[in-house]
Amino acid sequence: MRIGIYSFGGCEGCRYWLIDSMLRVCEELGAEIVYEPLIGLSKENPEYDLVIIEGAVCTDEDSEKLQRLRSRAKYLVALGSCALLSGVPGLKRFTDPRAAEMVYFGKPLPKKPVDVKPITAYIHVDYWIRGCPPDRENFERLFRAIISGIASGRPFKLHERRLEFCREEFTSIEGSVLRLDGDKCMVCGRCVGACERMGVYAIDYAYRSISTVVTTPFSIPFDESTCVLCGQCTLVCPVGAIRERSDLEKVQRILSRPTALRAYIEPESLAAMSSYFNREVEVIIGALIARGFESVAIYVPEYHADVERPLIPASEAERRFINIFYPQLAELLSEPPAPPGGSSVLITPCLAKKAQAREGLVLTTREAIKLISNIDLDEVEGTLPIMPSRKSITFREVHGPDNVIRFLEEYTRGVRVKEPMILKMCPGGCLGGGGQPYYNEDLYRRMNEALARISSTLLVID
Ligand code: SF4
Ligand code: SF4
The missing domain is CATH 3.40.50 (Rossmann fold)
Incomplete structure (x- = not known):
């Protein structure tokens, strides 16, 4: 099995962080990384069984290259927050466009920039692995499962494994009137926004990357937090993860x-x-x-x-x-x-x-x-x-x-x-x-x- 690893806009931290794991799993399963400039493999192959992509699309050159890669890869993995959510390069959206001109002292920009988007906005992605950077242990389990699935001719479908690998642990918050079921929560943050609009800020995101959860400070019960039990969060939860006690x-x-x-x-x-x-x-x-x-x-x-x-x-x-x-x-x-x-x-x-x-x-x-x-x-x-x-x-x-x-x-x-x-x-x-x-x-x-x-x-x- 031939694997190519490519990078677009981002800090390249995912590749540095995970290259040892990738090499170890490939050796164990008889797969071969044939393109990864990071370890001196810089000759591109015309076709790959699996392409792993890190980073967000930042220029129109990136977007063309990405389409070409998709047509050369049987399976494709989006690796890390930049590839999946546009990550750090996506912060550009919130900055004044004139800032770029200032960085380049008024000279023309070297490449034509596009609105920074995750790679899923341009191509079909077979598997995605979240995190900034992804958790190493979870990555290895998923990477092993992807390679074994492709090698056996029975690649698993994304929805069979996605949740198992995207979340490490669930935090549930109890209360006399309100309950947040961490098992159901998909960390969309709508409840966090509702609580902010109430001026209460009782719930927020905690932890980073793959471990991110929505919770109260130190996961204390709602009644001990600043929660005022208004229930506005329950009105916006798309999956009923945060709900009232039912009588x-x-x-x-x-x-x-x-x-x-x-x-x-x-x-x-x-x-x-x-x-x-x-x-x-x-x-x-x-x-x-x-x-x-x-x-x-x-x-x-x-x-x-x-x-x-x-x-x-x-x-x-x-x-x-x-x-x-x-x-x-x-x-x-x-x-x-x-x-x-x-x-x-x-x-x-x-x-x-x-x-x-x-x-x-x-x-x-x-x-x-x-x-x-x-x-x-x-x-x-x-x-x-x-x-x-x-x-x-x-x-x-x-x-x-x-x-x-x-x-x-x-x-x-x-x-x-x-x-x-x-x-x-x-x-x-x-x-x-x-x-x-x-x-x-x-x-x-x-x-x-x-x-x-x-x-x-x-x-x-x-
Ligand atoms: S019930 Fe009201 S105060 Fe409590 S977490 Fe929900 S929105 Fe915030
Ligand atoms: S609105 Fe629901 S699913 Fe979204 S973060 Fe809050 S509890 Fe989780």
């Missing part, structure tokens, strides 16, 4: 027996469920009754405040946020409204309310959607919910992480009149709560319209 099974068990269980549903959850299933709210209420609840009542949280405690956290999330990031304002906090107790289940857009439940159970809107998803809604008899019996005292509110943080900053500086204010951290308020279904622009617009309809019909109390 669905408990509720299903209770509902499978004769029960006097009442469901309380928040207007934002009702709006989301009605939009998700594209049904009138009465059908959603009817489906919950068909599922076994004795009755369904609209739940409007009751807020309390006085001059001594004018900051009203909508939930545990805002209370935690102030306690952690604005401890100087903690004495001004009133209690967040508690979920109803007794024999009841609260359906809420707010994931943090799971942390407040004392007696009753709490389902997020997502869980409630699952609960009724196997009911034929065409067969359901529409039912009106039990309405709130009295008007709750209303206060002004501020919502969204940026607005809440701005408000707290100004409050700290004494700029604002110290009037009672409800604080809602989630973007758009409770409609955008961390327990809502995964929404896109269209679903969110329909949820908004449904909420307006609910407010103007069901929630009008004289």
Whole structure:
């Protein structure tokens, strides 16, 4: 078996780091490296059984050379972060193009540069090995498997081995309300971005290259970290690796027996469920009754405040946020409204309310959607919910992480009149709560319209 090793834009560290391993595995398996200038083999072969490529495509000359190599190689491996993700050369994208002119003192650039891209953007790659540089032990195992597979005429398919070799270990983070399952996480970082947008920074990347994971500082449980349990990360995870503690099974068990269980549903959850299933709210209420609840009542949280405690956290999330990031304002906090107790289940857009439940159970809107998803809604008899019996005292509110943080900053500086204010951290308020279904622009617009309809019909109390 003839192997060629080529390099494009990058530091060449992968080849230096792994050449010993490659030589050892080749000797063991009877394969031969026939092209690798690093060890004096600089005569190119017209054809290869396997070509290993390190580095990113940086010039149009690179891209032509790469296409030619692909046509001469039976199998091709992309080695390291530069080949796979454009790595260090990719940083060029974030720099001012005039910087290159300055480096070359205004002279024409030696080669025509192109937008730096991973080699997978130009050609089909049979195997990729991640890392900056890749872990040596994992590399040897994969390299051995690739060579043996090709030699035996039964090369393995990428998806059979990819995960085994791309990740060394999994870090799972536990918590009373939230769990990150490292086994499922593909380190896309969407949750990290969501947490940053909340101004919390409780989760981030840790470790380098093949060992990179998303975790809390020192992998401490969520409850011990700065996590405020808002659940915004759960809304963006494409694989459900970061999720709320589910009370669905408990509720299903209770509902499978004769029960006097009442469901309380928040207007934002009702709006989301009605939009998700594209049904009138009465059908959603009817489906919950068909599922076994004795009755369904609209739940409007009751807020309390006085001059001594004018900051009203909508939930545990805002209370935690102030306690952690604005401890100087903690004495001004009133209690967040508690979920109803007794024999009841609260359906809420707010994931943090799971942390407040004392007696009753709490389902997020997502869980409630699952609960009724196997009911034929065409067969359901529409039912009106039990309405709130009295008007709750209303206060002004501020919502969204940026607005809440701005408000707290100004409050700290004494700029604002110290009037009672409800604080809602989630973007758009409770409609955008961390327990809502995964929404896109269209679903969110329909949820908004449904909420307006609910407010103007069901929630009008004289
Ligand atoms: S629940 Fe909120 S605060 Fe906690 S990790 Fe997720 S986004 Fe960050
Ligand atoms: S969003 Fe999900 S898959 Fe992506 S890094 Fe976070 S937990 Fe992992």
